[in-house]
Amino acid sequence: MHTTYKHEILRKYLPGWMQILGSSNSAIAYVDCYAGPGVYPDGTKGSPLIALETASAASDKFGCTVWCIFNDSDKINAGLLREAIKNHSKCEQVLILPSLADANDFIDHILNDARFAKNGTLQIPMFFFMDPFGLSISMGMIKRIMEQPRTEILLTFMIKDLVRWGKTAAYEKIMVELFGHPEPLRLIKQAEGNDYEQQAVNAFVDRLHDHAGIKHVVKYRVCSDTERRTLFYLVHGTNHFKGFKLMKDVMYGIGIPGAFAYLGPRHPVEGQTFLPGVEDAEIDFLEKFLVERYSGRNRRFGEILGETYAEVPYIEKHFRRAILTLEKNGRARVSGVRRRPGTLREGDVVDFL
Secondary structure: OHHHHHHHHHHHHHHHHHHHHHOOOOEEEEEEOOOOOOEOOOOOEOHHHHHHHHHHHHHHHHOOEEEEEEEEOOHHHHHHHHHHHHOOOOOOOEEEEEEEOOHHHHHHHHHHOOOOEEOOEEOOOEEEEEOOOOOOOOHHHHHHHHOOOOEEEEEEEOHHHHHHHOOOHHHHHHHHHHHOOHHHHHHHHOOOHHHHHHHHHHHHHHHHHHOOOOOEEEEEEEEOOOOOOEEEEEEEEEOOHHHHHHHHHHHHHOOOOOOOEEOHHHOOOOOOOOOOOHHHHHHHHHHHHHHHHHOOOEEEHHHHHHHHOOOOOOOHHHHHHHHHHHHHOOOEEEEOOOOOOOOOOOOOEEEEO
């Protein structure tokens, strides 16, 4: 079940990413650094086939070339993946590039491949999916990717392995490579229990911002199917607000709206809100937040989203409802060209009274 949520996020995000980039570029690329066999023993489709299905639809709709680049360092996985790809329907504008290599070497090769890069700079947008077994991702690897223009990452941060092995001497080198510096490791080792998990994931996100230079990061917690114990976090990083907003919106709606998590056996029934009355509580909080932030000032609705979307665990529909409620109660005034009452567009100006 926990793997289902990971693939569901990928399945719902990729169409939007390909629409945004595919409509304005002649070529884009999906890069799977740890692609696996393509299909699981029970017949479930893995990330490569999910990407191929999305790529075929995007190329048909926008006429762009979509590169699907699949790598795995395991010969058996690579062989199984080649067989799985053979059965996929062919599309002239979807170009498949398989690879058998260490992930670090593979990334270096892609970033310097003449088909995609010129003088060490990528010429097409790329989305990197990094779903390794264990803790084989390094902060240096992430930084190399995110230094390039128009790149995004979605990675698996294996907190289960870190909690189990992170304090052992044997894992110290791996931990330093993961965080890109020994200082986070020192602070994490001082924590215990749940604090250890929170210290670790917060330290990792901080390093993504400070060392890898990523502007926007959003994460999704995934627990075991049998107990409320975190297995991993799916972490998305981008330097573009549209990508961040799209991923946050996707993660918000996966599973229980607002949880940003799959919680294992105690996960509420699909379709329920995360907490009783959460919708009203969200709007009340957001109204106060916006009034305190913008009292006596005005902003376009799109500017409000851009300035505050990372600060609160809510999405556009909540911002829209909060502002329209403030307008109804006389605490805000909304104006815009040919605006209809009860509507709110990105360019509409909100005056907070």
